[in-house]
Amino acid sequence: MKIIDKRITGLRTDYDVPDDIWDADCKPFDDAVDSWLDNHVNVLEEFVAFYIATGIKDNALWNGSFSGLINSAVDTCCQHYDSDDINVDNVIKSLLDKHNIKTIEKDKTIKFEVLK
Numbered sequence: 001m002k003i004i005d006k007r008i009t010g011l012r013t014d015y016d017v018p019d020d021i022w023d024a025d026c027k028p029f030d031d032a033v034d035s036w037l038d039n040h041v042n043v044l045e046e047f048v049a050f051y052i053a054t055g056i057k058d059n060a061l062w063n064g065s066f067s068g069l070i071n072s073a074v075d076t077c078c079q080h081y082d083s084d085d086i087n088v089d090n091v092i093k094s095l096l097d098k099h100n101i102k103t104i105e106k107d108k109t110i111k112f113e114v115l116k
Helices: 019-039 043-058 066-081 088-099
Strands: 007-009 101-105 111-116
Touching: 019 043, 066 101, 088 101
Parallel strands: none
Antiparallel strands: 007 111, 101 111
8 A cells, every 4th residue: 555646545454464565565664764763863862861961960870781771761761652742733744744744634534645
């Protein structure tokens, strides 16, 4: 279900995806997400540095390995947020402004319009 032309689309519902479809559709998605994360790791690095610096200043960190401190910071970041913390309007605006995807329905069955 690759989006090539302007069209309205929902999300996939075919949960038993054969390997060839996975390789054609899902693998490029995973690769794109990995690439974005690799290119924006500085955001997480800044948080990890803040976490460690604040912990040192407040005498709130316990002895252990440096990788343990980093893992604790990453875990804290991931555990801090859930979907209720995300401003849906900001996501909708970013989808439109940065990715040319208009959200048509967000509450019931989610649908999008992909703009050129």
